Amino acid sequence: MTETAAPVRWRSADAVAPPVAPVLETRTAMLRGLRGICPACGQGKLFSGFLSVSDSCATCGEKLGQIRADDAPPYFTIFAVAHVVVPGMLWLEKAHAPDLWIHAAIWLPLTLGLTLAMMRPVKGATIGLMLKLGFGRDAGRT
Numbered sequence: 001m002t003e004t005a006a007p008v009r010w011r012s013a014d015a016v017a018p019p020v021a022p023v024l025e026t027r028t029a030m031l032r033g034l035r036g037i038c039p040a041c042g043q044g045k046l047f048s049g050f051l052s053v054s055d056s057c058a059t060c061g062e063k064l065g066q067i068r069a070d071d072a073p074p075y076f077t078i079f080a081v082a083h084v085v086v087p088g089m090l091w092l093e094k095a096h097a098p099d100l101w102i103h104a105a106i107w108l109p110l111t112l113g114l115t116l117a118m119m120r121p122v123k124g125a126t127i128g129l130m131l132k133l134g135f136g137r138d139a140g141r142t
């Protein structure tokens with residue numbers, strides 16, 4: 001006697017239905033945020049100002065304004081900028097020991113420039129990651 005029937009996969013009555021929409025990849029969400037576009041759809045604008053997040057995406061309606069990154073983007077920005085500036089500053093001092101005004105003339109503008117250049121992309125990437133992780137979403141949504 002041989003078994004010819006295909007195996008039946010058991011599903012609990014409480015099983016969650018598989019998602020209908022394609023799953024948003026973490027990398028994709030972060031790269032879209034990094035570029036300043038909506039992490040959910042990749043079409044709309046993420047920001048309404050330099051660092052102000054749009055209340056919602058004009059294209060897909062994702063409620064981007066509910067995702068509160070708070071202090072995380074400045075922290076990540078400071079962390080990254082410090083890893084560029086401090087070793088460079090220490091190297092310059094050790095190798096050439098320039099006057100203090102030369103240090104100030106190099107490192108202060110570099111620090112300011114890197115910080116201003118990185119704050120918006122870092123905030124966008126953080127919001128993309130938070131969107132992927134479900135931050136700022138209503139309790140009933142998945």
Ligand SMILES: [Zn+2]
Nearest residue numbers: 038041057060
């Ligand atoms: Zn969108």
